Amino acid sequence: MARLIIGHVTESSVKIWVRGERRYPVAFVTLRPGRFKPRQLKLEPRHGYTGVIEITDLSQDKEYRCQVRFARRPDTDPLHWVEFGHCEGRFRTLPQAETPLDFSFILGSCNLHSLGEFSDPDPAFETLSQVAQDEHIRFMIHCGDQIYYDIPLAGKAPDLEEYR
Secondary structure (H helix, E strand, O other), rough: OOOOOEOOOOOOOOEEEEEEEEOOOEEEEEEEEOOOOOOEOOHHHHHHOOOEEEOOOOOOEEEEEEEEEOOOOOOOOOOEOOOOOOEEEEOOOOOOOOOOOOOEEEOOOOOOOOOOOOOOOOOOHHHHHHHHOOOOOOEEOOOOOOOEEEEEEOOOOOOEEEEE
C-alpha cells in the first residue's frame, strides 16, 4: 500500500498525502536536499489515518526526494521511526511560469499493489515507472485505483481495514 502520494506541485511548494495506520498514527515527512527539518503530522482515525502536509519555500525547477516514516507517539526518537510499504518518492518543482518548457507526461491507473498475495505492481505499471525514469517524464497523472471485488481471496472475509 502506498504510504505517500505527491501532488499539487508548484514553483515553490508541494503537497504530500500520507497514509499511516492505527499502530503508528504519527507521520514524519523528510525532504532532501535542503534545510528542511522533518515535518510531523498526526493521523486520526476519523480520517482513516490519512493527512496532507504542504511544504513551501522550495526552489524552482529542482528535484527533491521525500520520505515518510511513522511512530506511535510524536516524541519518538528518530532512530525508532518505522518505514513500511511504499514510503519514498521524488518530484521536481515547476520552473517560473513564463519559462517555455517542453515536457512529456504519463497517464496511468491502477497498479494492483495492495491485494495481499497479489502485492507486486502490475507489469504494465512497472513498465510505466521505468519509462518515466528512462525518458525524463516530467510528471504522471494517476487516475486512481479500483477495488478488485472480482478477485477471489480464498477463505478470506472482506475487511474494512483493507480499504482504508
